[in-house]
Structures are given as structure tokens and as C-alpha cells.
Amino acid sequence: MVRRLLVGRGAVHARHAGRGLSQRSRERVRHDALGTARAGLYRLQALTDVPREFVDKYFLREGQTYRVRRELRKWCIFGRHDLTQDSPLSHIDLLVCRNVLIYFDGQLQERVLPRLQYAVRERGYLFLGKSESALARSRRFVPVDFKWRIFQRVTPPELTGKPVGVADEAPLRTGPRRPARTESPATPRVQGMIETLQSAVMVIGPTDTIVTWNPAAEQLFEIPTDGALGKKFRDLDISYRMEGLRSRVEEVKASLARTRIATVSLPRRSGDVLHVSVSIAPLFDDQRRLAGIMVTADDVSEQARLREEVNRISEQSATANEELQSTNEELETTNEELQSTNEELETTNEELQSTNEELETTVEELQSINAELATLNAELEKRTAELNRLDQLHQSVV
Structure with missing residues (x-):
């Protein structure tokens, strides 16, 4: 019976889908891909290549989508695994790692192959991509069907009795194993x-x-x-x-x-x-x-609730600070505008005072002209009377 089935192809697809993205974006792509796999929920368009009898047998319809049946989902584990850094799994009957090794250079492939051998149980199988021939001369796997790149694990005589995949790759170990300090769970x-x-x-x-x-x-x-x-x-x-x-x-x-x-x-x-x-x-x-x-x-729901409450209050405080800062900036702008308007009004007032002084000077000049005209008018009236008197005298003489 197949105990575990590890599929490496999707990880490669997720990696290439994230080319050109930042590290955070690539991690989000991987997380979203794993989340989709764990949910097991697909639209009908995504199942066009799945035989109808498989859809009816292994999926349940939920509205316009199809979800993998619970009894099948519980046999599947989805998780991120770094072939070069994470500790290898073990006792795998069939390891599907298609189109992964072709992206590794020769040195990295030599480091990964012992890990793949360690992961697969004795006489277990490794399924690679059609373009991958890294195991053509390997002593760790023998070809079962080279055309389809299906290999079976074997243990070389010089490695018999040794922990395969550990002694061969000491630089990749992250540290010694430390047993937990605990008693047997069966102890009363x-x-x-x-x-x-x-x-x-x-x-x-x-x-x-x-x-x-x-x-x-x-x-x-x-x-x-x-x-x-x-x-x-x-x-x-x-x-x-x-x-x-x-x-x-x-x-x-x-x-x-x-x-x-x-x-x-x-x-x-x-x-x-x-x-x-x-x-x-x-x-x-x-x-x-x-x-x-x-x-x-x-x-830890209460701690999580308090943490969310603290985060919410922090966000509200940050928002209030931003609003206060924006209001302060608006008030400063309004104050500057008022100061500019006040200066303009003072300038206008000075101009009006200057105009008023000019008008007062003009009035005084007009008053002086009026006085002169009144004097000239009196003299004209006096001369007119004199002329009238002389005219009367002339008439009387004639």
C-alpha cells in the first residue's frame, strides 16, 4: 500500500510562477498554492482533464464548485519542503519529483540524490521528469522504465548498515539530534x-x-x-x-x-x-x-483577541494621529492664507488712506479756486456797476 505520495512538480510550477516577484510575493504565491491544495475546492473548468467517473467518485459538488471528498483528503498532507535544507522524510513508497532536478546544477544534484534515496524505502520507487537523466549512472537507483524515468531504490554494498543520506551529506545537517527529556508515555x-x-x-x-x-x-x-x-x-x-x-x-x-x-x-x-x-x-x-x-x-483565543484588540487600537491611534497631523497641516495652511489676506488688507488700507489724503488735498485746492472765483466775481460785479453808471452818464450828456 502506498503510504505517502510526495509531488514536487507543483513546487517547481509555483517557483516559476513567482519569477520576477519579490521574496515576500514568492512566499505568498507558495502559501496560496498550498492553501488551494489543502482546501481541495475547484471549479468545473479546472477538472476538464479528470475523467467523469473520477469526478463522481472522489468529488462532492458544492454549488458551482467541486470539493475533494473528506476520506481522500485525510490521506494527503500538503506542506513546504526544501530538498536542500529540510530534514528528509522517510519510508516513502513512491516519490514523485518530476521536473525539479533539471533546475539544479550537477553539484546540487549530487547533494540532493542521497536525500531522495533516504526518503524512499528499500525497493521503493522514484518518478522523475522525462528530461531528467541524473540517475542514469547512479548506484542508488536502478531503472524500472527508463523511458518514463521510473527508478527503484537500491542500497550499494558500501553503504549497507550506514544511515543513507546522512553520512553522505554532512554539510547539509542543521545540527545534532537531541532526544526529548521525557518518560515513556506508558508510564502510569x-x-x-x-x-x-x-x-x-x-x-x-x-x-x-x-x-x-x-x-x-x-x-x-x-x-x-x-x-x-x-x-x-x-x-x-x-x-x-x-x-x-x-x-x-x-x-x-x-x-x-x-x-x-x-x-x-x-x-x-x-x-x-x-x-x-x-x-x-x-x-x-x-x-x-x-x-x-x-x-x-x-x-490562546483570549490572548489572540487581546492582541487583535491592541493591534486595532494601535491602528486607530495611528489613524487618529494621521488625521490630527492632516488637520494641523490644514490649519497651518489656513493660518498662512489668513496672514496673507491680512497683509493684503493692510496694503489696501494704506492705499485707501493715501487716496483719502489726495482727495483732501484736491478739496483744499478746489476751495482755494472757489475763493479766487468769488473774488473775481465781486470785482466783475463792481466793474459792471461802474460801467452801468458811466453809460447812464453818457446818455444824459447826449
Whole structure:
């Protein structure tokens, strides 16, 4: 049975779709692509190449869209994986990594191939792109169908007994594995302590079976203890109801290093959404072999609400400051305009005062002219009377 199926082609497509974008934009493209894959929701146009019987068997219609059935989605894990940096996964029956290696140079391919061998189980298969022939002379894989680039993993004699993919690529290791300081999950004392914890705790055994499920987990995940213990982790809806949980658990299994999800959304059956903080850590037995994975979760909805409230108040404060600054600038502009208007009015007043003084001078001149005209008029009247008297005298003489 195929345990896991890893598809590398979509990662390459997402990388080339992000060419010419900034690093933040490329990360957003990858995140959006993974989000679409996790949702499993497609329009009918996107399923034109899918046989109708597959659409009817594996999809459910939701309005104008089609969603992958739940029983199929729970078998799929979507996550970002760096072939050159992240710890390789393991025990994969079929690894599909098409059209990825062609973008690596020869040196990088030599570093990645041991990782691919480590990821595939013994006698497992690797499926490459038609243009990729990096394994043509490799001793780690033998061709099953070279035309379609299907190879089967083999272990060279000189690597027998060695941890394949680890000794060959020491420069790629991020650090030594440190076993978690914990007792076996089967210890009654530890089990009793877990039962009293306020944090939700579940322990996944080596066979992916739930071996520990405390009351806090029953309350937070809304799954009764009897419905969780002994069940496969992938069969519980919490494995995909909490986004990214399954992929993180697989990462811890591969790297044997603890990880943490600061905040992740947890939809409730009532329709509400909680914000949960999750820690995932490996558990080891006395021989330092992996004995299980412990997942602890805490409800941090109140902290998230307070954080959102603080952010909202900060945004409101920033907006108010911007509005006050804009108002202040407008007031300064208005004040400058008023000062300019005042200066113009003062200039106009000075001009009016100057005009008034000119008019007063003109009036005085007119008054002086009027006085002179009155004097001339009196003299004219006097001379007229004299002439009239002389005329009368002349008439009397004649």
C-alpha cells in the first residue's frame, strides 16, 4: 500500500510562477498554492482533464464548485519542503519529483540524490521528469522504465548498515539530534500527570495510533477519549481540521526535533473558531529510539483577541494621529492664507488712506479756486456797476 505520495512538480510550477516577484510575493504565491491544495475546492473548468467517473467518485459538488471528498483528503498532507535544507522524510513508497532536478546544477544534484534515496524505502520507487537523466549512472537507483524515468531504490554494498543520506551529506545537517527529556508515555506516573494538565495532550505511537488522550484534549478537540484512543491519527478529523498539523507531525518524525506553531485556527463544530498554540515533540525509549510524538495544545483565543484588540487600537491611534497631523497641516495652511489676506488688507488700507489724503488735498485746492472765483466775481460785479453808471452818464450828456 502506498503510504505517502510526495509531488514536487507543483513546487517547481509555483517557483516559476513567482519569477520576477519579490521574496515576500514568492512566499505568498507558495502559501496560496498550498492553501488551494489543502482546501481541495475547484471549479468545473479546472477538472476538464479528470475523467467523469473520477469526478463522481472522489468529488462532492458544492454549488458551482467541486470539493475533494473528506476520506481522500485525510490521506494527503500538503506542506513546504526544501530538498536542500529540510530534514528528509522517510519510508516513502513512491516519490514523485518530476521536473525539479533539471533546475539544479550537477553539484546540487549530487547533494540532493542521497536525500531522495533516504526518503524512499528499500525497493521503493522514484518518478522523475522525462528530461531528467541524473540517475542514469547512479548506484542508488536502478531503472524500472527508463523511458518514463521510473527508478527503484537500491542500497550499494558500501553503504549497507550506514544511515543513507546522512553520512553522505554532512554539510547539509542543521545540527545534532537531541532526544526529548521525557518518560515513556506508558508510564502510569506520567499518564497521571498528563491527565491533570490543563493543556490538551495527545501522544501518537510509532504506528500512528493515539495512545494518550487527556481530558483537556477531549474538551478542546471535541473528541471523546473512547473515540480517540486506539484510532489512527490520520483518521481523526483534528488531523486536518487544524491546518498544518499533520505536516508538522511528519516533519518531527523525520527530523526528531521539536517544533511549535505559535497560533493556528481551530474550527469548532458550533461554527466558532478558536486560536490554539501547538507544540510537537518526539518521545524516545531507553535506547533513544523514537517511541512516539507528543502534541500539546493550549487555547490562546483570549490572548489572540487581546492582541487583535491592541493591534486595532494601535491602528486607530495611528489613524487618529494621521488625521490630527492632516488637520494641523490644514490649519497651518489656513493660518498662512489668513496672514496673507491680512497683509493684503493692510496694503489696501494704506492705499485707501493715501487716496483719502489726495482727495483732501484736491478739496483744499478746489476751495482755494472757489475763493479766487468769488473774488473775481465781486470785482466783475463792481466793474459792471461802474460801467452801468458811466453809460447812464453818457446818455444824459447826449
